[in-house]
Every structure is written in C-alpha cells, then in structure tokens.
Amino acid sequence: MSVLEINTGKPVLPEESLQALHQSHLKRQKKRRLQVLSVQLALLVLFFAFWEIAGRLKWIDVLLFSYPSKVFAQIGRDMASGELWGHLGVTVGETAAGFVFGTLFGTLLAVLIWWSPFLSKVLDPYMVVFNSMPKVALGPIFIVMFGAGFLSITVTTLSITVIVTTLVVYNSFCEVDSNLIKVVQVFGGTRTQVFRKVILPASFPTIISTLKVNVGMAWVGVIVGEFLVAKMGLGYLIIYGFQVFNFTLVMSSLLIIAVVATGMYQLVVYAERKLLNHRR
Amino acid sequence: MEPVVELQQITHVYVSDREASLALDGLDLKVYPGEFVSLVGPSGCGKTTLLSIIAGLLQPTKGGAFVYGKKVQGPTPEVGYMLQQDYLFPWRTIFENASIGLELTGRTDERHLARTLSLLEEMGLEAEANLYPQQLSGGMRQRVALVRTLSTDPGLLLLDEPFSALDYQTKLQLEDLISETLREKNKTAVLVTHDLSEAVAVSDKVILLESHPGRIRKTFTVPEHIRLARPLMARELSGFNELFHEIWREMESAGEKG
Numbered sequence: 001m002s003v004l005e006i007n008t009g010k011p012v013l014p015e016e017s018l019q020a021l022h023q024s025h026l027k028r029q030k031k032r033r034l035q036v037l038s039v040q041l042a043l044l045v046l047f048f049a050f051w052e053i054a055g056r057l058k059w060i061d062v063l064l065f066s067y068p069s070k071v072f073a074q075i076g077r078d079m080a081s082g083e084l085w086g087h088l089g090v091t092v093g094e095t096a097a098g099f100v101f102g103t104l105f106g107t108l109l110a111v112l113i114w115w116s117p118f119l120s121k122v123l124d125p126y127m128v129v130f131n132s133m134p135k136v137a138l139g140p141i142f143i144v145m146f147g148a149g150f151l152s153i154t155v156t157t158l159s160i161t162v163i164v165t166t167l168v169v170y171n172s173f174c175e176v177d178s179n180l181i182k183v184v185q186v187f188g189g190t191r192t193q194v195f196r197k198v199i200l201p202a203s204f205p206t207i208i209s210t211l212k213v214n215v216g217m218a219w220v221g222v223i224v225g226e227f228l229v230a231k232m233g234l235g236y237l238i239i240y241g242f243q244v245f246n247f248t249l250v251m252s253s254l255l256i257i258a259v260v261a262t263g264m265y266q267l268v269v270y271a272e273r274k275l276l277n278h279r280r
Numbered sequence: 281m282e283p284v285v286e287l288q289q290i291t292h293v294y295v296s297d298r299e300a301s302l303a304l305d306g307l308d309l310k311v312y313p314g315e316f317v318s319l320v321g322p323s324g325c326g327k328t329t330l331l332s333i334i335a336g337l338l339q340p341t342k343g344g345a346f347v348y349g350k351k352v353q354g355p356t357p358e359v360g361y362m363l364q365q366d367y368l369f370p371w372r373t374i375f376e377n378a379s380i381g382l383e384l385t386g387r388t389d390e391r392h393l394a395r396t397l398s399l400l401e402e403m404g405l406e407a408e409a410n411l412y413p414q415q416l417s418g419g420m421r422q423r424v425a426l427v428r429t430l431s432t433d434p435g436l437l438l439l440d441e442p443f444s445a446l447d448y449q450t451k452l453q454l455e456d457l458i459s460e461t462l463r464e465k466n467k468t469a470v471l472v473t474h475d476l477s478e479a480v481a482v483s484d485k486v487i488l489l490e491s492h493p494g495r496i497r498k499t500f501t502v503p504e505h506i507r508l509a510r511p512l513m514a515r516e517l518s519g520f521n522e523l524f525h526e527i528w529r530e531m532e533s534a535g536e537k538g
Contacts, residue, residue, distance in 0.1 A: 123444075182367075183367050186335060
C-alpha cells in the first residue's frame with residue numbers, strides 16, 4: 001500500500017529535509033576534518049615536548065640530538081643576524097632551478113625521442129643504464145667541470161631529475177589513446193599538430209606530477225651537492241655544523257629544510273590544482 | 281552520374297610478426313551522391329579496414345580508391361569521419377572540441393566559427409558550448425562529435441559504428457538525428473555497423489561482406505517507403521522485417537561457408 005502512495009507526483013521527502021540532510025553531512029565532514037587536524041597538531045606538540053624533556057633530563061645525548069629550545073634559539077639568532085637568509089636563498093634557488101629545469105629538459109628529451117621512434121629505440125638501453133646509476137657519484141666530476149658553486153650543484157641535481165622525468169613523460173606520451181590521435185588525423189592533421197593538440201595536453205597532468213616528484217629529488221641533489229663543495233647554503237650549514245660538532249646547527253638546518261621543502265611542495269600542488277581545475 | 285566513392289579491385293594485406301593475412305580481396309564499390317550505404321558483415325570481414333582506406337588513413341596493398349574522382353592519398357577535409365565513441369578532448373570546451381577541425385585545417389575565421397556555433401544550436405547544444413565534455417551525457421557528447429565532423433563541411437561522411445557505445449534509447453534518437461541531418465544537408469554517407477536493423481532503418485543500400493578474405497557477398501536495396509521514413513518509424517513498416525530476415529539468413533549462410 002505504501003509503495004503505491006509514493007507515486008503521487010509529490011516527493012516523499014520535502015525540499016527542506018533534503019537540505020537538512022546535506023547540511024548535516026557537511027557538518028559531519030567538517031567535524032572529521034577538525035578531529036584529524038587536532039590529532040596531527042597534538043602529535044607535533046607531543047614530539048617537540050618529549051624531545052625537549054628528553055634533552056633536558058639527559059635521556060638522550062644532547063651533544064648529538066640537541067633539543068628544541070636550543071634549536072629554535074639558534075634559528076632565531078641566525079635570522080636576527082641575517083646570516084640565515086643568504087644560505088636559505090642559495091639553497092632555495094638551486095632547488096628551484098633543479099626541479100624546474102629538470103622537468104623542462106626531461107620533457108624536451110621525451111619530445112625528441114617521441115618524434116623519432118628510431119632514436120627512442122637506440123637510446124633506450126643507455127637511458128635505463130644511466131637511470132639506474134647512482135648519479136650523485138658523478139658530483140666530483142661536475143665540480144671539476146663547472147667549478148665549485150651554483151652551476152655544478154644545479155647540474156648534479158639535473159643529473160638526478162632529467163632522465164627519470166624523460167622516462168615517465170615519454171611513457172605517458174605513448175599511452176595517449178590512439179583514438180584521440182585519430183580524431184586529429186582524420187582532419188589531415190600533421191605530426192606537429194598531433195603533438196600540440198593531443199599528446200602534449202593529454203600528458204600535461206603527468207608532467208605536473210613529475211614536477212612534484214622532482215621537488216623531492218632536487219632537495220636530495222642540492223644538499224648532497226652542497227655537502228661536496230659549497231661555501232653557502234643549508235647543506236653547507238649541515239656539514240659545517242657537523243665538522244665543528246655543533247649539532248644544534250645541524251638540527252636547525254634540517255628543521256628549516258623540512259619547512260621550506262614542504263612549502264615548495266605545497267606551492268606545486270597549488271599550481272597543479274589551478275592548472276588542472278576543469279579536468280576533474 | 282559521377283560516383284562520390286569508387287573502389288577498384290581493393291586488396292589489403294595486414295602484415296604482423298606472426299603472419300601476413302588477407303583482409304580484403306579485390307573489392308569493387310561505388311557510392312553515388314546523396315546515397316546512404318551501410319556495410320554489414322561478420323567480424324573480421326574488413327568493414328573498418330574498408331572505411332580507413334576510403335578515409336585515407338590506410339593505403340591499400342593493391343587497387344585504387346577514388347573520392348570525387350581523385351585518388352585517395354591521405355585524409356582530406358572533403359571526407360568526415362565519425363568514430364565509435366565521441367573521443368572529445370577533456371581539456372577543451374564543447375565549442376573548442378567542435379571547432380578543432382577548423383583549427384587543424386586553418387579555417388578559424390569568423391564565418392566558419394559562426395557556422396559551427398549554429399550547428400551546435402541545431403543539435404540543441406548551444407547552452408553547453410562552454411562546458412567541458414565530462415559534464416555532458418553520452419548522447420550529447422556523440423552529438424558534439426557529429427558537429428565536429430560536420431564543421432569542416434565534408435561532402436562524404438564515414439561513420440564507424442558511431443552508435444555502438446550508446447544506450448538503446450539514445451541510439452535510436454541519434455540515428456534519427458543523423459539521418460535527418462545528412463539528408464537535409466545532402467551528404468553522402470558510408471556507415472559501418474554490426475546492427476542489421478540499424479543498417480536497414482537508416483540506409484538506402486545495405487552491403488553484406490563475407491570474411492576471410494573480405495569480399496562483397498550481396499547488395500540489398502532498401503525499398504523506397506522504408507528509406508523515406510525516419511529510422512525509428514522505419515522499424516514499424518511492412519517489409520522491414522522481411523528484409524531484415526533476408527539479410528540475416530544470407531549472413532548466417534556466409535558464416536557457415538567460412
């Protein structure tokens with residue numbers, strides 16, 4: 001009987017209660033987000049509190065691990081004296097150059113081998129070998145070639161990022177649906193047009209996501225490069241702190257790297273969301 | 281009358297690492313202006329291969345393909361091709377998708393763009409022009425694909441099972457729309473389909489192919505009164521079922537032979 005009554009043209013649920021359901025759904029979601037955020041914050045505070053207590057009560061070796069109040073005091077001093085900014089600027093510059101140019105050159109190389117399937121076949125084993133090599137070991141060679149400074153560190157970073165970018169982006173070029181390519185071909189489209197109208201826009205999300213991966217890789221390349229050679233930068237501060245046994249300096253540099261690297265990553269995520277807005 | 285499409289002794293061989301197989305064997309075909317011809321047959325009879333050869337996407341191993349009296353060397357704007365699915369680019373708006381053919385042929389002038397917009401209006405898609413494909417239903421998307429194909433004003437349309445990915449109701453509506461549109465604009469069309477009732481409902485001539493190797497088995501002419509009716513109505517008319525069963529039986533016996 002009740003089933004028959006439903007079909008009167010009037011909705012069983014009035015509009016207001018639909019909206020109420022939606023509102024309560026939003027409220028539940030907001031509550032859940034707040035819960036996650038507060039637990040995350042609590043964990044962070046607990047970590048620093050435990051570190052501080054463990055340091056002050058000598059549960060851990062203070063010389064090695066330092067403790068937060070010392071670390072923050074160190075950061076504060078370096079900020080106030082202005083010494084930090086130079087180091088930070090150099091490292092951020094090298095990292096940004098590393099991941100932007102790494103992605104750019106990697107993509108250009110991918111375009112080149114997409115254009116010539118013959119070249120792609122020829123280069124394939126060399127790229128695989130180069131990709132599996134520990135490129136950081138090439139650092140000393142780059143230092144001798146390009147001098148001890150910005151250029152050799154950036155090149156070290158590029159050696160880490162370029163080939164893997166090429167492999168990933170080329171792969172995504174090849175995986176573009178052949179029917180989308182056919183759409184362009186049936187209008188008499190040339191290979192250049194196929195690339196510009198289909199291959200490149202279709203692979204755009206992949207290129208952006210390699211940018212994200214390269215942010216992390218670039219930090220590795222830059223810090224290692226600075227270990228080897230630099231007179232400036234956060235990697236230099238770490239190695240310097242280690243040499244003079246100032247582990248508070250090492251810890252404070254690591255903390256700054258964590259914050260700046262996260263900031264950079266979030267910037268790329270933000271750019272990704274802006275650029276790929278309508279695709280999802 | 282000059283035929284729009286003329287195939288002379290088309291033979292095509294597919295070569296793979298394992299073998300070379302004969303897909304089409306000495307096939308002759310003529311399609312005249314304004315005709316709507318359907319190619320039907322079992323899978324592997326080379327229907328799509330034939331369409332690709334007419335479109336210029338594939339060069340036949342032997343024989344000649346002529347469109348409007350000119351030998352087919354590659355895809356040209358006089359020939360429109362509609363694929364099995366819409367394959368709209370998700371990063372382009374509906375209008376940008378519909379006008380990609382104009383971009384590719386260098387005709388993005390005011391007049392051509394305005395014509396594309398009016399085609400979208402004819403298909404009832406003017407409100408969706410600035411939306412993205414993901415926001416449209418399957419039937420709407422295939423209508424956009426039709427506008428995309430018509431935007432360069434081709435005289436000949438090649439339809440490669442354009443209704444196969446749609447649900448039944450949408451498919452019937454789109455059959456009506458396409459056959460009306462093509463008749464109105466006086467286009468010539470070649471449709472590849474595996475659906476016999478669709479072939480009979482929309483076309484003037486149904487060509488049955490047999491497989492291994494692909495050859496023309498028999499050509500059926502659709503009676504005038506079914507031809508003139510809209511595809512949805514045509515299915516109700518007398519003679520429709522008889523023709524359907526005749527083609528069906530012929531296809532069965534072709535299958536037994538192979």
